[in-house]
């Protein structure tokens with residue numbers, strides 16, 4: 426993009442459409458989600474709203490234009506994600522499965538694979554789901570370990586012209602689909618004879634070969650349908666292997682680039698909501714004193730610092746998503762910074778805003794804690810910052826030829 430920080434007319438319109446949808450549909454959805462105690466029933470509340478979003482073309486807007494969707498700009502994606510995630514990050518995460526699961530299809534899929542695997546997400550109907558089945562119950566930070574006994578333990582073995590897959594997967598949204606029979610598409614990170622590989626299972630393969638063992642009851646992002654599943658003698662055609670056997674570590678890392686960058690935007694959405702709540706409180710509440718608490722310098726300082734950090738993460742995330750979607754060199758580094766810095770800044774900022782509001786914020790009826798519970802997830806989802814993301818930055822910076830100016834295109 427030419428460097429400009431003014432929204433175009435089209436971006437202004439995109440923001441308005443997304444904001445109206447979020448207020449009309451996601452706000453009441455979240456009120457309903459907050460009342461439901463069962464994690465499955467809670468997640469099922471999202472389905473009719475997702476159908477509306479799909480009909481409105483929102484899902485297509487997450488699929489790059491060369492593959493039949495309408496996504497052409499990372500900044501557009503960031504504007505759209507921020508609006509929806511401000512009302513319901515749960516909903517946005519649930520709809521964004523294809524952002525990760527289809528990324529390796531775009532990268533190395535054959536024309537036939539691209540047509541077949543992307544089709545359900547271009548149909549503008551239903552509530553199609555895609556899951557990137559990377560995480561496993563025993564840990565996933567070391568998924569790149571060479572030895573078969575470590576890292577990825579889900580195993581795929583060729584039997585004639587089919588892969589037979591056995592293993593256990595966890596945490597990825599919608600592993601079990603809406604009904605326990607699996608999502609429309611699951612990209613499975615598994616171990617084959619030649620190393621870690623990616624194999625796609627479609628719903629017709631999953632039915633009868635997937636068991637949902639547990640529904641996680643998350644403290645935040647409560648509408649996300651998050652499970653632990655067993656894949657049992659799952660058979661998929663040999664032709665569903667993505668790229669070459671053994672290329673799965675690289676493809677998996679790349680798959681989490683766009684979603685990693687977007688975590689910065691999810692964090693912005695949470696900070697934006699929490700900041701608005703704290704600001705209104707500080708402007709209105711005197712707490713037994715003579716003046717609204719914003720007149721106390723210490724309170725105003727917290728608000729000012731929070732706003733500055735929010736603005737910084739928003740621009741970093743725009744830049745990272747723009748780099749990823751347009752395939753610029755440096756995209757992977759910017760995506761890592763947006764993920765790590767964005768998520769950890771979001772957590773710090775909301776924690777500080779809680780201190781500014783004081784004890785009122787600790788009441789679950791006050792709308793602040795919900796955002797803390799959401800943002801608490803961001804350092805640990807999409808590849809945890811400690812075990813996955815910082816190690817990737819370390820690997821980049823350890824290369825003697827690493828150029829610190831390259832990510833910004835200023836070499």
Ligand SMILES: Cc1cc2nc3c(=O)[nH]c(=O)nc-3n(C[C@H](O)[C@H](O)[C@H](O)COP(=O)(O)OP(=O)(O)OC[C@H]3O[C@@H](n4cnc5c(N)ncnc54)[C@H](O)[C@@H]3O)c2cc1C
Nearest residue numbers: 557559560564565566596597598805806807808809811812
């Ligand atoms: C709402 C939600 C959505 C998610 N979506 C997905 C998804 O779509 N797909 C998916 O596959 N997963 C998903 N996850 C899981 C997420 O991606 C996790 O980050 C991933 O499972 C890795 O977890 P971890 O980093 O905690 O690693 P673990 O392997 O569980 O490691 C735990 C901790 O051990 C330490 N550690 C382990 N090894 C090392 C090492 N080599 N170096 C340094 N420290 C180490 C680190 O402190 C690390 O945090 C989701 C999770 C949630 C909550």
